[in-house]
Amino acid sequence: STVKEYVAPVREVVDHLLPLEENIVRESSRLRKKRKTDPSSSIEMRGPLGEDIALPPTSFAEHLKRLGQSTEAGRKMVVVTRRPEVEESRLLLPIVTEEQPIVETILLNTVVVICGETGSGKTTQVPQFLFEAGFGSPDSDNPGMIGITQPRRVAAMSMASRVAQELSLPSSRVSYQIRYDATVSPSTSIKFMTDGVLLRELASDFLLSKYSVLIIDEAHERSMNTDILIGVLSRVVKLRESLWREPLRIVIMSATLRISDFVENPTLFATPPPVIKVPARQHPVTVHFNRRTLSDYVGEAIRKASKIHARLPPGGILIFLTGQNEISGVCRRLEERYGAQSLAERRKRRKGTQVGLDAQRFFRNDGDHDTVVDFEAEEMDLGGGSGDDLAFDVEDGLKDEKDVDMDALDTDDEAQGEDQALVPMHILPLYSLLPTEKQMKVFEPSPAGTRLVVVATNVAETSLTIPGIRYVIDCGRAKERRYNLADGIQSFQISWISKASAAQRAGRAGRTGPGHCYRLYSSAVFENYFEQFSQPEILRVPIEGVVLQMKCMHIDSVANFPFPTPPDRQSLRQAEKMLTYLGALETPSITTSCNAAGGAVTDVGRTMSLFPLSPRFSKMLVSSRDPFLREEALGVEERSGGDEDLAHISGEKVQSEESSKLRRREYFRSQQCHASLGNSTSDLFRMLSVVGAYEYAGGGRSFCTEHFVMPKAMEEIHKLRAQISDIVRAHFPDADAGFTPKIPPPQDFQLRVLRQLITSCFVDQVAVRKDLVEKDSATGVQRTTAKRVAYRALGVSEDVYIHPSSVLATTSPPEYVVYHEVVRTSQVWLKGLTLINPAWLPALGKSLCTFSKPFKNKAGDMMATPKFGPDGWELPPVRADNQQ
Numbered sequence: 096s097t098v099k100e101y102v103a104p105v106r107e108v109v110d111h112l113l114p115l116e117e118n119i120v121r122e123s124s125r126l127r128k129k130r131k132t133d134p135s136s137s138i139e140m141r142g143p144l145g146e147d148i149a150l151p152p153t154s155f156a157e158h159l160k161r162l163g164q165s166t167e168a169g170r171k172m173v174v175v176t177r178r179p180e181v182e183e184s185r186l187l188l189p190i191v192t193e194e195q196p197i198v199e200t201i202l203l204n205t206v207v208v209i210c211g212e213t214g215s216g217k218t219t220q221v222p223q224f225l226f227e228a229g230f231g232s233p234d235s236d237n238p239g240m241i242g243i244t245q246p247r248r249v250a251a252m253s254m255a256s257r258v259a260q261e262l263s264l265p266s267s268r269v270s271y272q273i274r275y276d277a278t279v280s281p282s283t284s285i286k287f288m289t290d291g292v293l294l295r296e297l298a299s300d301f302l303l304s305k306y307s308v309l310i311i312d313e314a315h316e317r318s319m320n321t322d323i324l325i326g327v328l329s330r331v332v333k334l335r336e337s338l339w340r341e342p343l344r345i346v347i348m349s350a351t352l353r354i355s356d357f358v359e360n361p362t363l364f365a366t367p368p369p370v371i372k373v374p375a376r377q378h379p380v381t382v383h384f385n386r387r388t389l390s391d392y393v394g395e396a397i398r399k400a401s402k403i404h405a406r407l408p409p410g411g412i413l414i415f416l417t418g419q420n421e422i423s424g425v426c427r428r429l430e431e432r433y434g435a436q437s438l439a440e441r442r443k444r445r446k447g448t449q450v451g452l453d454a455q456r457f458f459r460n461d462g463d464h465d466t467v468v469d470f471e472a473e474e475m476d477l478g479g480g481s482g483d484d485l486a487f488d489v490e491d492g493l494k495d496e497k498d499v500d501m502d503a504l505d506t507d508d509e510a511q512g513e514d515q516a517l518v519p520m521h522i523l524p525l526y527s528l529l530p531t532e533k534q535m536k537v538f539e540p541s542p543a544g545t546r547l548v549v550v551a552t553n554v555a556e557t558s559l560t561i562p563g564i565r566y567v568i569d570c571g572r573a574k575e576r577r578y579n580l581a582d583g584i585q586s587f588q589i590s591w592i593s594k595a596s597a598a599q600r601a602g603r604a605g606r607t608g609p610g611h612c613y614r615l616y617s618s619a620v621f622e623n624y625f626e627q628f629s630q631p632e633i634l635r636v637p638i639e640g641v642v643l644q645m646k647c648m649h650i651d652s653v654a655n656f657p658f659p660t661p662p663d664r665q666s667l668r669q670a671e672k673m674l675t676y677l678g679a680l681e682t683p684s685i686t687t688s689c690n691a692a693g694g695a696v697t698d699v700g701r702t703m704s705l706f707p708l709s710p711r712f713s714k715m716l717v718s719s720r721d722p723f724l725r726e727e728a729l730g731v732e733e734r735s736g737g738d739e740d741l742a743h744i745s746g747e748k749v750q751s752e753e754s755s756k757l758r759r760r761e762y763f764r765s766q767q768c769h770a771s772l773g774n775s776t777s778d779l780f781r782m783l784s785v786v787g788a789y790e791y792a793g794g795g796r797s798f799c800t801e802h803f804v805m806p807k808a809m810e811e812i813h814k815l816r817a818q819i820s821d822i823v824r825a826h827f828p829d830a831d832a833g834f835t836p837k838i839p840p841p842q843d844f845q846l847r848v849l850r851q852l853i854t855s856c857f858v859d860q861v862a863v864r865k866d867l868v869e870k871d872s873a874t875g876v877q878r879t880t881a882k883r884v885a886y887r888a889l890g891v892s893e894d895v896y897i898h899p900s901s902v903l904a905t906t907s908p909p910e911y912v913v914y915h916e917v918v919r920t921s922q923v924w925l926k927g928l929t930l931i932n933p934a935w936l937p938a939l940g941k942s943l944c945t946f947s948k949p950f951k952n953k954a955g956d957m958m959a960t961p962k963f964g965p966d967g968w969e970l971p972p973v974r975a976d977n978q979q
């Protein structure tokens with residue numbers, strides 16, 4: 096039965112994921128028949144996206160024959176000239192001895208997995224092996240390019256230049272392409288690119304006809320793009336096999352052996368692809384844990400680097416931190432203490448005393464690695480977690496992540512005292528947004544008589560191998576993209592890395608010789624709080640966002656997509672439904688709805704995908720451009736540039752924190768604030784007024800203390816607002832003039848537009864007073880005698896009630912509302928309510944409406960009665976020509 100379970104999805108994929116695949120397969124069998132009779136025939140065909148595919152006059156059988164003949168597989172076909180020193184350093188890489196088996200396996204299989212430790216030479220050598228075997232050369236059997244994907248731009252660029260150098264070829268032959276920059280040319284043979292670039296190429300050339308082999312590098316990172324790529328490629332391979340003159344070959348490369356999601360996954364590959372393991376050549380690395388886990392890991396990193404520099408033998412130091420700010424701070428601080436210039440200056444000041452002590456001599460007598468007890472470190476306890484350092488609080492470690500005041504750090508007296516004896520540090524930062532030339536500096540030999548110190552993000556964990564590193568300082572944390580499932584806002588959060596990542600980081604110290612890794616956390620934290628492996632990104636982000644992203648890549652049937660690790664199917668379908676309601680996806684028409692696969696992405700959906708927000712909130716932004724609202728808004732845009740909705744969205748973020756943390760006084764204040772808006776039509780306005788007041792006051796901590804709001808939340812909102820404004824400015828140039836840093840107190844009509852925006856993003860969360868839609872309970876309007884008035888909510892079968900905390904609980908029971916959450920306690924409550932006008936629903940929630948036959952009203956206008964939702968709630972009539 097398991098086989099059946101797996102077979103079904105595959106068939107569905109063939110039928111729905113690539114709706115035209117079937118056609119092509121049918122076409123190609125017709126083609127093959129035709130070719131039997133006329134071997135030289137060439138037929139024009141259409142690809143999955145309607146593009147022309149000209150099939151060359153070569154039969155598939157001929158191709159197979161060629162494959163069958165490949166007893167000489169792996170034989171070098173292209174002669175390359177490498178400089179002697181390149182050849183020499185290549186020979187040191189463990190993967191070089193595996194060239195023959197790797198090339199043979201790739202030639203004889205369409206999908207191959209290669210596993211090898213970071214630094215074993217996968218990224219730089221495998222493309223060269225393939226190049227030498229003829230891939231990417233016009234007159235060979237595999238003329239298509241060799242493509243290599245990387246999750247990061249840094250790696251794509253630096254690896255391209257490295258391989259070009261090794262092969263002595265220009266950047267027009269070994270090229271890279273990243274989102275905003277490329278060196279590709281018509282003569283490119285090897286192309287490094289980010290995984291996003293390849294995904295975009297798939298949208299216009301589904302057969303990837305320019306490539307003969309694609310190498311998916313760093314697959315162990317499980318980035319969403321890489322996962323989706325592997326899923327798509329598993330199908331492209333089949334397509335190419337059946338109808339292209341050459342098959343497409345896929346090489347999946349991973350730094351860890353955790354590859355079962357790719358290999359033992361019949362949904363992905365019916366027969367498990369062969370796995371080649373590259374033997375590791377790694378020197379032993381001694382791991383030292385800190386006794387305590389300090390929240391100030393940045394300061395701790397500086398102290399540790401100082402001590403290593405002062406006391407341990409020569410060898411590069413690699414420091415892992417989480418982001419650009421920390422890295423720049425640490426670099427500046429180390430430069431001040433140990434940079435060549437500052438050391439020289441200090442020496443000059445103390446001239447005459449001890450100048451010129453030979454650093455090499457100093458170190459020669461201090462070469463014993465075991466004298467590291469001074470480091471307050473404990474050896475790695477392989478027997479399991481030692482419980483002796485419970486004096487620390489993880490919560491602290493994670494929450495207190497604000498930028499460290501670098502200048503307030505204690506200076507390390509010992510290190511200061513010894514600095515006359517020190518060689519200068521050669522300090523280099525390394526992070527993704529650093530300009531390329533600066534990134535490349537880590538590969539250059541550091542100046543003689545200096546110690547290399549690289550301060551990096553986890554880009555140095557597996558993507559780039561920095562030569563000469565002997566000491567690793569690992570803060571144990573990384574910045575990760577996270578979504579808050581409650582409010583749908585994307586943010587970057589600092590959290591513990593996985594045990595696998597920690598091992599990778601430690602491994603960086605053992606490339607050149609035995610090394611040391613200093614972990615700025617205790618073994619108890621490691622044992623108790625580090626996951627074995629990090630979760631695939633696709634399981635960490637909310638599903639609606641993933642679905643929208645995939646639809647934007649023309650993957651229409653997301654539920655049938657062969658994910659390496661699939662998200663929950665039920666929630667996938669739910670997400671498709673929600674996106675349809677939001678207008679991001681086309682309503683499936685009668686003809687296509689039989690496959691229940693959900694519609695294609697709309698222009699609205701495409702715009703929504705630009706924002707780093709969950710679809711519901713991006714919808715709110717996009718709606719502010721909706722012609723319906725524009726009409727209503729009457730120039731709101733000129734006055735305030737739709738800024739309120741930005742504030743509103745940002746306001747959503749405070750909500751959760753605010754509701755729990757806001758103290759009583761603030762509650763009253765904001766109620767006052769609310770009252771001063773003269774408006775009690777939406778619970779969400781309260782958040783808006785807090786954000787508005789903050790921005791109006793020019794921000795600052797004093798505002799937060801005074802008003803009892805969380806400074807961090809407010810700062811984040813401020814940043815998010817700036818980010819969203821940038822995106823809006825980039826994509827809607829005409830909105831530019833309106834963006835003001837401060838929000839003036841909103842006018843009444845602006846508040847109405849805001850309510851419409853809120854309606855547009857909660858259009859699938861409408862509630863209506865029960866007596867309006869249920870005839871038998873309509874024995875009059877609401878009874879004031881009854882304490883609470885029952886409502887019907889879309890998709891909720893029970894009666895629901897307005898939560899007493901809502902501003903709408905204090906007014907007479909409204910007829911129609913949209914809600915943010917449903918909460919079940921003794922009863923089912925609606926929270927985060929906004930009063931709406933039902934006349935907005937046909938325009939803002941079109942996909943949930945059906946319209947009656949048009950009729951003439953008294954004034955002689957053609958009208959239609961909309962019915963809303965699956966239960967067909969009748970709404971007030973609208974003009975019939977407004978339906979579309």
Ligand code: CDP
Nearest residue numbers: 213214215216217218219220257538560562
């Ligand atoms: O991909 P993998 O981690 O297996 O190894 P690689 O990135 O191909 O690196 C192989 C070797 O090339 C490492 O020892 C790097 O230090 C070196 N390399 C270099 O010196 N300069 C570069 N720009 C890239 C790699």
Ligand code: MG
Nearest residue numbers: 217218557558
């Ligand atoms: Mg690599």
